[in-house]
Amino acid sequence: MTAGVQSLTAGQSKVLQEFRQFAETEIVPFAGGWDRAGRLPRSVITAMAEAGHLGALVPVEYSGSASSLVDFGLLNEAIGYGCSSVRSVLTVHSMVSQAVTRWGSAAQRRHWLPRLAGGRWVGAFALSEPDAGSDAGRIATTATPDGAHYVLDGTKKWITYGQAADVFLVFAAIGGRFSAFLVERDTPGLTVAALDDMLGTRASMLAQLYFDGCRVPRDALLGRPGFGLAAVAGAALDFGRYSVAWGAVGLAQACLESSLRYASQRKQFGVPIAEHQLIQRLLTDMATTVSASRLLCLQAGELKDTGHPDALAAVWMAKYFASTAASRAATDTVQIHGARGCDPAGPAQRFFRDAKVMEIIEGSTQIQQTMIAQLVLQAA
Numbered sequence: 001m002t003a004g005v006q007s008l009t010a011g012q013s014k015v016l017q018e019f020r021q022f023a024e025t026e027i028v029p030f031a032g033g034w035d036r037a038g039r040l041p042r043s044v045i046t047a048m049a050e051a052g053h054l055g056a057l058v059p060v061e062y063s064g065s066a067s068s069l070v071d072f073g074l075l076n077e078a079i080g081y082g083c084s085s086v087r088s089v090l091t092v093h094s095m096v097s098q099a100v101t102r103w104g105s106a107a108q109r110r111h112w113l114p115r116l117a118g119g120r121w122v123g124a125f126a127l128s129e130p131d132a133g134s135d136a137g138r139i140a141t142t143a144t145p146d147g148a149h150y151v152l153d154g155t156k157k158w159i160t161y162g163q164a165a166d167v168f169l170v171f172a173a174i175g176g177r178f179s180a181f182l183v184e185r186d187t188p189g190l191t192v193a194a195l196d197d198m199l200g201t202r203a204s205m206l207a208q209l210y211f212d213g214c215r216v217p218r219d220a221l222l223g224r225p226g227f228g229l230a231a232v233a234g235a236a237l238d239f240g241r242y243s244v245a246w247g248a249v250g251l252a253q254a255c256l257e258s259s260l261r262y263a264s265q266r267k268q269f270g271v272p273i274a275e276h277q278l279i280q281r282l283l284t285d286m287a288t289t290v291s292a293s294r295l296l297c298l299q300a301g302e303l304k305d306t307g308h309p310d311a312l313a314a315v316w317m318a319k320y321f322a323s324t325a326a327s328r329a330a331t332d333t334v335q336i337h338g339a340r341g342c343d344p345a346g347p348a349q350r351f352f353r354d355a356k357v358m359e360i361i362e363g364s365t366q367i368q369q370t371m372i373a374q375l376v377l378q379a380a
Contacts, residue, residue, distance in 0.1 A: 019078030027082030049119025062113035080250025085203035096123025124165035162207025177226035189214030200357035330355035
């Protein structure tokens with residue numbers, strides 16, 4: 001049994017190990033190189049598509065696998081164990097797929113979902129702007145009706161996989177009412193600029209999108225006008241937080257396993273450093289928080305699978321706990337590895353940088369704390 005997975009049932013452990021085998025074959029050997037290059041090859045996206053991972057949340061009738069949310073979570077743990085950049089692409093692609101599944105018209109589902117599930121098209125989520133992050137109500141991108149089209153004007157920033165995505169789920173205001181649009185990459189009036197050398201998830205190929213008189217057909221609108229933030233974005237971000245929470249578990253698991261290997265092999269003062277009590281404390285904290293994070297994520301997934309009203313709060317708590325736990329685990333991993341933890345040839349420094357990103361994306365740690373407090377106060 002892999003260290004730290006004692007919180008799973010036998011069936012869940014089997015599912016996770018199948019996903020881990022994929023990650024260890026297709027991702028782990030290359031993750032460091034992708035991080036240094038600052039980009040992902042399309043081949044890893046193709047491999048995920050061929051394994052059915054890009055269609056995990058897509059209904060079977062649209063060529064997806066309609067996985068349970070617990071299984072989808074275990075997939076995110078395994079991919080996050082291998083590379084947080086790859087998991088980030090899985091996250092935003094799944095957010096787009098889920099949005100089309102839930103809010104798309106019959107024609108939109110027929111057109112987009114088989115393409116997304118099969119990996120022929122990769123989706124990206126375009127909400128954030130230079131002046132609009134956690135406060136999504138500040139987005140300034142506009143959509144102006146013009147006959148059979150809408151004309152988009154504005155800027156989106158920090159768009160995961162924006163450098164290579166085929167379609168963007170873009171949020172813009174129609175006369176002050178926030179709405180969502182599916183915009184193809186080659187649409188005239190859309191310009192994509194790379195954002196390189198980010199702190200963490202460096203291979204997730206972030207981009208800035210410029211919309212300058214970008215004309216999209218009326219049927220690019222997803223859902224009704226005015227449903228963009230509360231409905232489409234709200235539901236997508238909930239899935240994004242859930243995915244990131246599980247990815248943080250995988251990242252912390254990678255930290256734990258790397259630290260256990262190194263501490264067992266590295267000798268100082270005549271014994272492996274794993275025999276030093278202060279190192280044992282770091283390993284103890286890491287193993288405990290990995291298991292606790294996984295349990296919170298499992299609870300969130302089970303509640304989401306059953307449509308329980310407590311699922312929303314459970315996802316917030318899982319993301320908050322798992323992301324902060326991963327950040328602590330990565331910090332301790334660098335400490336255990338010492339100077340080697342700072343070496344770009346090893347994974348510890350990548351874990352450290354990626355873990356900090358987990359505390360920012362899909363709601364910063366401080367936003368998580370505020371929202372969880374509000375939810376528990378309402379419940380009281």
